[in-house]
Amino acid sequence: MTDATDAAPDLTDDHAFAAWAAEQAGVRLLEVRTQGLEGRALKDAGDAAAQELLAGLLAEHRPADKVLSEEARDDKSRVDAERVWIIDPLDGTREFSEPPRDDWAVHVALWERSAGGDGLTAGAVAQPALGETFHTGAPATVPPRSADRPRIAVSRSRPPAFVEALADEIGAELVPMGSAGVKVMSVVRDVADAYVHAGGQYQWDNAAPVAVAKAAGLHCSRVDGSPLVYNEADTSLPDLLVCRPELADQILDFVRRHGTD
Numbered sequence: 589m590t591d592a593t594d595a596a597p598d599l600t601d602d603h604a605f606a607a608w609a610a611e612q613a614g615v616r617l618l619e620v621r622t623q624g625l626e627g628r629a630l631k632d633a634g635d636a637a638a639q640e641l642l643a644g645l646l647a648e649h650r651p652a653d654k655v656l657s658e659e660a661r662d663d664k665s666r667v668d669a670e671r672v673w674i675i676d677p678l679d680g681t682r683e684f685s686e687p688p689r690d691d692w693a694v695h696v697a698l699w700e701r702s703a704g705g706d707g708l709t710a711g712a713v714a715q716p717a718l719g720e721t722f723h724t725g726a727p728a729t730v731p732p733r734s735a736d737r738p739r740i741a742v743s744r745s746r747p748p749a750f751v752e753a754l755a756d757e758i759g760a761e762l763v764p765m766g767s768a769g770v771k772v773m774s775v776v777r778d779v780a781d782a783y784v785h786a787g788g789q790y791q792w793d794n795a796a797p798v799a800v801a802k803a804a805g806l807h808c809s810r811v812d813g814s815p816l817v818y819n820e821a822d823t824s825l826p827d828l829l830v831c832r833p834e835l836a837d838q839i840l841d842f843v844r845r846h847g848t849d
């Protein structure tokens with residue numbers, strides 16, 4: 589994790605660059621939030637400002653790399669590229685537009701073909717309203733579990749249909765919050781023990797969070813247990829399980845038996 593007092597970053601390092609870029613976008617988003625905008629206008633201004641800032645930083649510092657962003661046209665030449673930045677300039681746009689909510693984030697991830705597997709080699713999730721950034725340059729240590737009863741982070745607005753039955757079966761409590769990045773970081777920080785999502789999401793919603801969670805030693809997969817795959821031509825990556833490793837079998841077993849309907 590970094591905070592605003594850290595020394596000048598080495599921007600040639602992909603981990604440091606990801607963290608720094610996400611923080612710069614966060615600073616910009618906090619400014620946008622002071623401009624007196626509301627609702628749709630605030631959402632649009634946030635999305636546009638963070639996209640412009642990150643696109644500029646990537647063009648300046650990583651001109652040879654491709655970019656997949658929620659807020660830009662998808663240049664499909666990325667599918668054959670060696671290095672692709674997968675970014676969500678503002679994740680949890682709805683919560684960003686509801687000050688003083690702090691459950692919104694900036695996601696910056698790097699996918700590299702040479703890595704194999706999910707391909708994620710660096711990533712940062714900034715939570716600007718908390719002044720905190722989690723990133724792969726300084727992998728987080730997940731604290732010991734503070735709650736006896738498992739806590740499952742779920743979408744505030746679109747929780748998957750099956751999570752209530754899952755929570756009943758494993759004796760868990762549901763913790764609704766905004767932003768995929770915030771929910772994954774809630775598992776990293778011991779605010780929740782698992783994040784379960786299904787029913788729709790995109791590569792940019794979970795790439796950087798998964799890079800950070802993986803570096804912290806958490807279980808990361810699709811909800812059926814299959815591997816997450818990034819930089820596919822199809823940007824949809826509709827479901828996700830991030831959890832403490834000891835909870836994975838129980839949750840995957842539930843999904844195997846009941847499906848996600």
Ligand SMILES: Nc1ncnc2c1ncn2[C@@H]1O[C@H](COP(=O)(O)O)[C@@H](OP(=O)(O)O)[C@H]1O
Binds near residue numbers: 682742765768786787
């Ligand atoms: N059913 C669904 N279909 C498409 N996108 C979804 C979705 N559920 C969640 N998401 C996306 O995942 C991110 C986290 O959502 P949530 O806060 O509800 O968990 C949001 O990204 P954005 O805020 O970048 O649009 C949201 O749009």
Ligand SMILES: [Mg+2]
Binds near residue numbers: 658680
């Ligand atoms: Mg998003």
